[in-house]
Amino acid sequence: MQIVIIGSGNVAYHLAKAFVLNNIPLAQIFGRNGAELDKISEELNIPYSTEKLEDANLYIICVSDSSVENVSKIITKKDCLVVHTSGSLPKEVLVGAYRKSSLYPLQTFSKSKELDYKKIPFFIETENEEDKALLFEIASKISNNVMESTHEKRKYIHLTAVFACNFVNHLFSRAKEISDSQEIPFDYFLPLIDETVQKIHEIEPKSAQTGPAVRNDARILQLHEELLKDESLEIYKTMNHSIKKMYEL
Numbered sequence: 001m002q003i004v005i006i007g008s009g010n011v012a013y014h015l016a017k018a019f020v021l022n023n024i025p026l027a028q029i030f031g032r033n034g035a036e037l038d039k040i041s042e043e044l045n046i047p048y049s050t051e052k053l054e055d056a057n058l059y060i061i062c063v064s065d066s067s068v069e070n071v072s073k074i075i076t077k078k079d080c081l082v083v084h085t086s087g088s089l090p091k092e093v094l095v096g097a098y099r100k101s102s103l104y105p106l107q108t109f110s111k112s113k114e115l116d117y118k119k120i121p122f123f124i125e126t127e128n129e130e131d132k133a134l135l136f137e138i139a140s141k142i143s144n145n146v147m148e149s150t151h152e153k154r155k156y157i158h159l160t161a162v163f164a165c166n167f168v169n170h171l172f173s174r175a176k177e178i179s180d181s182q183e184i185p186f187d188y189f190l191p192l193i194d195e196t197v198q199k200i201h202e203i204e205p206k207s208a209q210t211g212p213a214v215r216n217d218a219r220i221l222q223l224h225e226e227l228l229k230d231e232s233l234e235i236y237k238t239m240n241h242s243i244k245k246m247y248e249l
Contacts, residue, residue, distance in 0.1 A: 002027045004054050006071060007062035008036035010109035011085055015062055018117040018142045020044045028054040031063075056080060058134075060103065061094075069093050081131050087158030090151045091125055101126040103135055104154055105143075108165050117142050123149035123157060174232050206246065213243035 003024070005016050008031040019026050029048045031037050037048040047054075053074060061084045063071050068084050072094040075082055082094050083101045091100040106121040122139040124146065126132040132148065139146040149157065172193070176186045199208045212220040221240060228236055 001025075001058065002054070002056040003058045003060065004028045004030055004056040005060045005062060006030050006053075008033040008040065009062065009064075010111055011105070012062035013040050013111050014107075014109045014115060014117075015060065015085070015105070016040060016044055016046060020046070021117070022141045024138060024141055027056055030054070058083065058138075059098075060085065065089055069095055072096055081134070083135070087161065088155055091127070099127055099131055101131055101135060102151070102154070103139065104149070104157070106157060106161060108169075118144050121145040121147065123147055123154055125149055125151060125154065171235070174235060178228075178232065209243065209247070211243070213240040214247055216244065 003019070003026050005012050005019075005026060005028075008029070012029065012031070013036075016026060016029055026046050029037060029040055029046050030050070030053050031048075032050055034050045037050065040046065041048040055077065057080055059075050059080060059082045061068055061071055061082065065086050065088060068086060068089055072082060072084070073096065075096050075098060078097045081099045081101060082096060083103045084091070084094060085103055085105060086093075087104050087106070089102070091102045094100045102123075102125045104123040106123065107115065109115070120143050122143050122145065124132060124135045124139065125148070126135060136146055175189065179186045179189065196208075212224070224236060225233060
């Protein structure tokens, strides 16, 4: 089985690393960014190229959603399986006479952050049972949590992930802006953040909600609004409105 990963970003790096750590051979990592590919190649001992795409049985495309379709066109081989790792795109976005699938890892990826790959959910969609069995076999060597999913379901999985991860991280960034503006070390807030995340392992998020909005504490809400400006003020008002509406305050 010849496997090639296409891409040089966060997902490509972590997927390549997960393959290497689980003794799944990679024939090549391919992409446009030679500097990043060189770093990945040196760390993981995988051949790379920016010019010649190796012949393979399985190509895994790990690029931005806007690039998946164009990148898929460089694969001209017919007797192979091509997979993208997008949470939102259908497998049909892949352009070619080859077999098409998706392999979506539900996680946030940064090259500088180590991950426990065994805990990452992988969602698979294929055109036939043979390809499904192949991807399940490969993904199950990496993760203990591999499932089949339709494109329709996967769209909602990705949407939920945006709320649960991307939006939350943006709020962390805004919070740090506020603490930095007052020369308050952001480290002070890490135990609070850790407890907030840990709590929802045991309590439903709706039941875990605290703060002035859920108490409808108008005096504190007004005080906070007076301290804020620009985008952070709008975010504060929007979030409190949503909290109040959820709890019918």
